[in-house]
Amino acid sequence: MKRNKRPWARWGVPVSALTAMLLCLGSVAPAQAEEIPVPANGDAAAASIGISHVTVGADTITVTGTVPAGDAGATVTVTESGAQVSGEDGSAFGTATADADGGFSVTGPRETASGEDGLYDAFTASVDGAGVGTARFADALDFTSVNTDAYPDIADKKGLQVQMTDDAESLGVQHAALNVDLGTLMLNTQVSDDDIAFTSNGRTYYFDASVVEGLDTQIKALSDNGVLVNLILLVYRHDGVATSAYHQLGDPDASSADGAGPIVGFNMTTAEGVAYYTAAMEFIASRWTRPDQKYGQALGYIVGNEVDAQWAWANAGDKTVDEFVDSYSRALRITSLATRKYDAAARTYTSLDHNWTALSGSNPDNDNPTRYYSSKQIVDALTTASQTSGDFPWDVAFHPYPQNLFDPAFWNDTQATEDFDTPLITFKNIEVLTEYLQQSDLEYQGEQRRVILSEQGCNTPGAGDSLTEDAEKLQAACFAYAYYKIRFSDGIDAFILHRHVDHRQEGGLNLGLWTADYSTTFPATPLKKKYIYDVYKYIDTARSLEVTDFAKKIIGISDWSDVIPGFDASKLDQRAITQTVGARVDARTQGASSLGRFSRGVDGWAPSDNASTATVTNGVLHVGTQSGTFASQYRGVVKDFGTRAPNVSGQWLTARVRIPSATHLGAETVVELTATLASGQKVEGQGRIAADGSFHTVALRVPKQRGATLDTLKVRVRGTGSAQPDATFDVASVATARSVGSSRRTNVLVSAGVASADLIGTTLSVTVTNLDSEKLHGTASVRADCGDYAVVERRVRLPKTAFGASSTVDFTVTGATADASTACVVVDGTAFTVPVVVPPPVDHLLYDFESDASGWVAGDATASVARVTSMANGPGAPKEGSGMLQANATASPATTPHVISVTPDEPIDLGDAASVHLWGDSYGGAPGATGYVMTFTLTGEDGTTRTVTDADFTPDSWNQLVVDVSDWSGRSAVVSMSVSFAAVGSTYPTWNPSFQIDGIGFFTS
Structure with a gap:
């Protein structure tokens, strides 16, 4: 997600400029004491003079190092100062007498005299007032983090920059990336009693509760489904918002010149900027790495976006690459220290685009080295800076978009070569990145720095509101090829696709799994699934080769092993396909056993995807929708059964649900039950119920199978369309049942469309999809008294239709209202008001x-x-x-x-x-x-x-x-x-x- 992700949507930049303008990162030169020059012959002893190690323990910090041999026996003074690039004098930390070899060690309290945590501080050494070596930060953490759980083992690399968490579950997303605008999240003063107060380094800071809770909803919905969440940390401009912490967090050198981007660099120049950023990171880590995962869990922290294109995406004004990295690396280090303070497994990443040796960006000036850098420059400068001032585990979040963002056929990229001087690193030559990082002088503690691909995508060529099937297949072929290549690439942990839904303000790019609805104001409203959707959904399952077979002809290969080193089809089935079963509506049940009675409270049920609240009134669970949720998205509640999980093999799961009449959820309202079993298998079923203010029962049967102990159960509701209603629904009870009778209300989805915009005499086609576990049979008719269409036929017999199948019957239109938009279709005795798709007039x-x-x-x-x-x-x-x-x-x-x-x-x-x-x-x-x-x-x-x-x-x-x-x-x-x-x-x-x-x-x- 980034809103208005690409600045060329505003500038109108041509692709030749656009492809040079995408990605990036930074490096550090800490506050300098007087430096001992390294001899030209590279004398190792001279190069190691100064502080060599800073170990932070639970209560103390130990600083060790070496002074020149001539200073053996001298008093070494260690000074402690803040992380800002200020040049201000620090405070005394301690002294020691250098031994015969010049070695010294000083241990002092971790908490400073002013009550601050010395974890983030820089330390310098001097002898008789003369500086020795350079400043050094913590490079070893010797204390127990709040959360000590191991980093999760997620073999599947498939990820997505998620817009719709409910859809992400259906897609089987394993890695996610979410934007966090620190200038919106954090305030510089208390605005209301609802603001969340947080203490960092003895000071109180405030965070906007509504923004925090919105992130809670997204993060928890994802991490509860086993998704590994990465947060992209950004500071947008908020010049006109006096209460925004942007004024402290944003780089004071950020330019307001034409073409400078709205995302600014981090303020590592002033003590106040460092204090605010540290507080922000401590708050984020303390909330979203809790061992109990109360608000969800995030383990990856991406500092900025494409920082090599700093003028556009990390606006810090005109700076050389070393000046930029000197500041940026401090933010990277603070992020790493703060998150590992709370969670030992947290990872911190720098963000880089595909311009490896080519200068990133060409607008406004591709020859200006103070505005755009190459991603290789950033990696090299960051390596030098971190190793000089205390190495720490920063990793790489790379964006290997195709050479031409509009052309998804990356296999034809000419600027992606197989050497370290390649202009670009795209999907075609992604192995160059890991090979480069595997060089011994670039490793961290003897291992390659971790790599995730946190943002990249495949465009669907053409106009976003009229994409062709061939264009959609080309996009899907790009993804299939790229996924397989990354799946069998060592040294890359995740492939996070951008985007979930096409964005109309992304410079004409159509990168989503869904098309965008061009009739709405919001630029990324989901309209329909593209060809890539099922390819993405099933590529890591037993259907992988089936859904990608089409792509081989497009790419020009006969087998994936022709172009994928190490391709092994037996390793593609990494995730169980959700088992979809038929459901019954308003059927009689027998042998019920409660999974949720609300006479005493919520009984363990909590808000799930797109739901904001779950409260009980008069024995009924009332579910509120998160603002900004589209009607077509699921919103619901979930219960984790923990150690009291029932065995539901062969059992029916039932829920009594009420949808108010005035929900504005559209013509079709559906209840979905999703059961996750202890085996990892998911079972789901859907019941079409009326939004009529009455309770309706939806029931599905769990197939008989081993491991059918109920881990979690979700009850969710959706409608249709692009509206964003503040919809609610109620749950009276959730239970298991030994037996369930036949549906007393027809459980089908109904859609309709006419063959021509000239309505009279045209064909009205009605398609009925059976959601019931029993075969559908009966009749369909169209009534004029409750819809906009009249037809010739009184009643048409439906063919027997099994669960999941669809049948289409035709009617001849004899009359229609002036603005005919809906038809009243009666299926087997149940009336449904459905929208009618009318083709555009002949052009x-x-x-x-x-x-x-x-x-x-x-x-x-x-x-x-x-x-x-x-x-x-x-x-x-x-x-x-x-x-x-x-x-x-x-x-x-x-x-x-x-x-x-x-x-x-x-x-x-x-x-x-x-x-x-x-x-x-x-x-x-x-x-x-x-x-x-x-x-x-x-x-x-x-x-x-x-x-x-x-x-x-x-x-x-x-x-x-x-x-x-x-x-x-x-x-x-x-x-x-x-x-x-x-x-x-x-x-x-x-x-x-x-x-x-x-x-x-x-x-x-």
């Missing part, structure tokens, strides 16, 4: 640019026009078909309209048209622009015109402009069309953008 294309420019020419402030098949920016491909028209502007003031036009040989007759439309796109961001505008004008033979202007035109994505011509006198003879494009609000004097148009046509209705 009568006038210009599709499939073969040439079709007579369009350059006009004012435009140098040329030409048919092209791709563009160097988002969305990367034509709106439809294989061609589009691209206009290249002449250099002129940014607000100057750049014009293209066409004059057809014969006037175009649009007498039957109701509207005329085109699709427009652009790139080449104008400095200082507040927006962009495109105008589409039609001119009739009678001299009249019709014009539409899109004043909210979005670069790097297709924008539709529609001209209403239904009452235009000139529509029967259109003699010309023109399109103009310009920036708004910019005074830039010489701007020459490119823009594209495609799919010019008309609708008759």
Whole structure:
């Protein structure tokens, strides 16, 4: 998740610039005492002069080291100072007399005189006031952490930057990454009584309870499902929010110049910045590494994002790589120390993009070494800094996106070579990263630093609201190839895919497992699953080879072992597939035994995915929904049965659930029961119930099997659509039963669609999917009195339909309301109101640019026009078909309209048209622009015109402009069309953008 993840969505950066702009990290040179120079001949003894080791115990700190031989017997003074890069004098820690070999050791209290924890401090040594060596931080922790559990053994590397925790469980996600904006999480003053107070180093700090609790919900839902959670620690700009701790946490050198990113570096310059960051990390670690996992568990901490592209993603102003790393590495070190203080198994990562030796980023200046670095520079500088000042276990979170982010065929990458000087490290040559880190001088305590791939993805080429199956298959093939390669790569612990849902503000990239709903305001509203969804879901199961077989032809191989070193199909089945069974609704039960009665309280039931509360009133469990949850997402409660787990082999699991009438969950409301057994097997079933304010019973039977002891049980509810209702539901009881009768309410899902936008006489197809454990049989009918459609047929017999199967029956439409949107379908006696999918009206294309420019020419402030098949920016491909028209502007003031036009040989007759439309796109961001505008004008033979202007035109994505011509006198003879494009609000004097148009046509209705 990152909101507005890519800045080129705002800048309109072309792909050539975009691919150079992605990833990164940092290094340290602590507060310096006077340094003993290392002789040119590399004398090892001279190089080791100074403090060599700092061990932090439970109550004491021991500092050891060596002074020059000439100072044997001298008094060595050790000074302790804060971690900030301030140069301020420290306080006395202790003294010792150097032995005959110059060795010394000083032990002092861990708690400083001012009550602070010396764990984070830097120590320097001096003799007679002259500094010896460099400052050194803690490099050994000799105390017991709050949580001493071992790091979990998760063999499966499959991960996701999770947006929907309920869907993540269905997908079998094993590793997750979540963004944490410290400037939103942490306050610089108490704002309300609800704020969470936390004491760090003797001071009280405050955290926003609503933000904390929102993270609780996400983290716990994931970690309770066995997902290993990584938190991405960021500081966004919050200049206008006086109470945000951004003002203390953000790097004071962060630039506000045009092009500088909204995510800033960490303030390691001032004591206040260090204090706030330390408090933030201690709070985070103390809450999400608790042994009881009350709020969920996070074990990975990614410090910043793509820090090699610091100007865009870790904005610290103009700094050389060494200056940047000097500051950044201190934040990395504090994170490592704070999290290991609370959990010995916690891991800290730096974040790097795929620009290995190539300079990361090309906007605004790819030759400016004080704004963008290469990821190799960061690794090398960070290694030097940490080894010089006390090595610690920092690891690497890498982002090996394909060379061209818009082209998922990474196997064709030309800049990903098999050597340490490769410009890029992508999926194609990812082994270069681990081979580089395995060099002995880069290892930590004799082992390669850990690597996770914390953000990378495969694009679906094309416009996000009209992706083709071929494009979706290319994306899925990219993922399958990359996953298999990472699965059999030693030294990489996780492959965390970006994104869960396509994001409309991601520069035209479509990286999700779901498409986005373009009809909503939120830019990443899930609409439908893409081809990649099932590939991702089953690639680590017994179905792995089945779901990836399609990809071999796309890649051009006959077997995965042709391109995957060490490929072993027997090792792909790493996760049991959830067993889905039929459920029954409102059936009579016998032999019930309670799993949840609420006469005395919640009885161990707690909020689960997307649920905010679980409270009991009058013996009923009331479940509240977390804000921002889409209607189509599950929200629910869960119970962990612990040591009192019942054996449910062959038993029925039942829940009585009530959904209020006014839930706004859409036309379809479903209750799902998900049982996790001690064997690890999951069993789930769904019951379609009415949102009518009455209790309904849903029951599923656990198949007879060994290991069928009930570990956890979830009761969850979902609806349909993209609304975000504050929905609730109630649970009266949860139980087991020896036997359950037949459903007394038809347990099916119903969908409907018509064949044509011209409704009368068209076919209305109704599809019925059976959710019941018994076969569905009976009839279906369509009623006009409770829906928008009337049909010829009175009743149609349904074929016998087994559980999980679907049957489709057709009706002929005889009548429909003006805005017909729903049909009332009666299936086997139960009425369902279902949305009807109506296809768009027929698009009568006038210009599709499939073969040439079709007579369009350059006009004012435009140098040329030409048919092209791709563009160097988002969305990367034509709106439809294989061609589009691209206009290249002449250099002129940014607000100057750049014009293209066409004059057809014969006037175009649009007498039957109701509207005329085109699709427009652009790139080449104008400095200082507040927006962009495109105008589409039609001119009739009678001299009249019709014009539409899109004043909210979005670069790097297709924008539709529609001209209403239904009452235009000139529509029967259109003699010309023109399109103009310009920036708004910019005074830039010489701007020459490119823009594209495609799919010019008309609708008759």
